[in-house]
Amino acid sequence: MKDLSSCKRVAIMGGTFDPIHHGHLAAAEAVRHRFGIDRVVLMPAGRPPHKDSDAVTQSEDRYLMTALAAAGNPLFDVSRMELDRPGASYTVDTVKEVMAMCQRKAKIYLISGADTVEHIKSWKNPQELLSLCSVAVVSRPGYSFKSLHSNIKHLKDEYGAKIYLIEMPALGISSTEIRDRVLKRLPIKYLVPESVEQYIAKQGLYRINDSILDEAELMVQSSLSEKRWRHTLGVIQESLSLARAYGADQYKAYVAALFHDCSKEMANDDKLKFCAEANIKVDDIMKKQPDLLHSFISAEIARRDYSVKDKEILNAIRYHTTGRKEMTLLDKILLLADCIEPYREDYGHLEEMKAEAYSNLNKAVVICLESKLEYTKKKNKPVHPLSLEAMDGLRGL
Ligand SMILES: [Fe+2]
Ligand SMILES: [Fe+2]
Numbered sequence: 001m002k003d004l005s006s007c008k009r010v011a012i013m014g015g016t017f018d019p020i021h022h023g024h025l026a027a028a029e030a031v032r033h034r035f036g037i038d039r040v041v042l043m044p045a046g047r048p049p050h051k052d053s054d055a056v057t058q059s060e061d062r063y064l065m066t067a068l069a070a071a072g073n074p075l076f077d078v079s080r081m082e083l084d085r086p087g088a089s090y091t092v093d094t095v096k097e098v099m100a101m102c103q104r105k106a107k108i109y110l111i112s113g114a115d116t117v118e119h120i121k122s123w124k125n126p127q128e129l130l131s132l133c134s135v136a137v138v139s140r141p142g143y144s145f146k147s148l149h150s151n152i153k154h155l156k157d158e159y160g161a162k163i164y165l166i167e168m169p170a171l172g173i174s175s176t177e178i179r180d181r182v183l184k185r186l187p188i189k190y191l192v193p194e195s196v197e198q199y200i201a202k203q204g205l206y207r208i209n210d211s212i213l214d215e216a217e218l219m220v221q222s223s224l225s226e227k228r229w230r231h232t233l234g235v236i237q238e239s240l241s242l243a244r245a246y247g248a249d250q251y252k253a254y255v256a257a258l259f260h261d262c263s264k265e266m267a268n269d270d271k272l273k274f275c276a277e278a279n280i281k282v283d284d285i286m287k288k289q290p291d292l293l294h295s296f297i298s299a300e301i302a303r304r305d306y307s308v309k310d311k312e313i314l315n316a317i318r319y320h321t322t323g324r325k326e327m328t329l330l331d332k333i334l335l336l337a338d339c340i341e342p343y344r345e346d347y348g349h350l351e352e353m354k355a356e357a358y359s360n361l362n363k364a365v366v367i368c369l370e371s372k373l374e375y376t377k378k379k380n381k382p383v384h385p386l387s388l389e390a391m392d393g394l395r396g397l
Pocket of ligand 2: 261
């Protein structure tokens with residue numbers, strides 16, 4: 001961190017910064033401008049006392065991303081103070097330490113998000129903390145001003161706190177959202193500084209990291225048309241969202257979605273040949289509709305060529321077209337994600353499925369199976385008994 005000894009007004013912005021994004025930087029800049037701050041110190045938290053530290057990215061990565069972001073503004077800086085402090089870290093200690101580095105009588109501002117204000121009273125020594133610094137509260141979009149004002153009033157009355165509210169235009173960015181977008185391979189350009197975007201990509205942060213799967217992704221992509229690969233990416237995104245919503249394993253959801261259609265574009269003759277060689281049982285209905293076989297073949301490719309051994313994943317791939325009796329949570333997630341992924345065309349009942357997907361999974365899967373059934377009947381093709389068994393099972397739930 002640069003020398004602060006000539007600084008008269010310093011603002012400290014603490015945070016997990018996992019990762020830092022333009023919302024943080026815009027808030028810091030607004031405070032700097034409003035109070036004529038000489039230096040804004042971004043302070044990545046060590047082991048955040050209010051967050052589960054296991055779920056937080058390595059300190060060094062968070063520090064380096066924050067440093068990269070700070071490099072874009074000569075009045076911004078980053079400090080390792082809280083990262084290097086052993087044990088739990090407290091804001092009051094940080095403020096004292098920064099004060100000691102500044103000019104005598106320097107004013108310290110603490111930049112806080114609106115949702116943090118209500119927690120200040122439960123921090124270590126709130127009375128002392130609020131006597132040492134002013135608090136600049138940057139309001140976040142969608143935050144209830146009523147509760148914010150009452151929290152601010154409480155801190156003023158109780159501790160004589162100097163608190164200022166800075167309203168920011170709607171910057172609806174959150175670190176959680178950014179991590180989720182990276183996991184789903186959605187762009188984060190313009191949400192974080194370019195250097196941070198590059199760092200995340202280079203270090204493979206927030207992604208499922210597995211070298212065999214990286215190789216598998218390339219294979220799946222190269223074996224599919226552009227349209228089918230786009231669909232696969234859509235199924236990956238939707239499966240990850242559904243897995244999170246219903247508490248399923250996101251890794252398994254990702255692997256199942258990645259492989260689910262990897263043999264979809266194989267010629268029908270080749271599908272039958274593959275099944276004969278791999279001892280995959282082909283019933284009469286499948287013989288007439290070899291497309292149904294792609295689910296079984298894709299599962300076999302995942303097992304045989306990419307060592308996917310997990311039965312739950314392999315079954316989800318196997319039954320993603322027809323469903324089956326007693327479907328597992330992962331079966332349902334993949335079958336539904338296949339039908340409602342964001343790039344999917346509407347083959348009927350799409351809006352209905354989407355409306356139920358995140359509130360009533362079983363109902364959404366039934367609508368999905370019924371819509372497939374309708375489509376099959378329209379084409380005068382026989383319905384596979386697995387689908388009928390799946391529907392019966394789900395309707396009973
Ligand atoms: Fe499929
Ligand atoms: Fe699919």
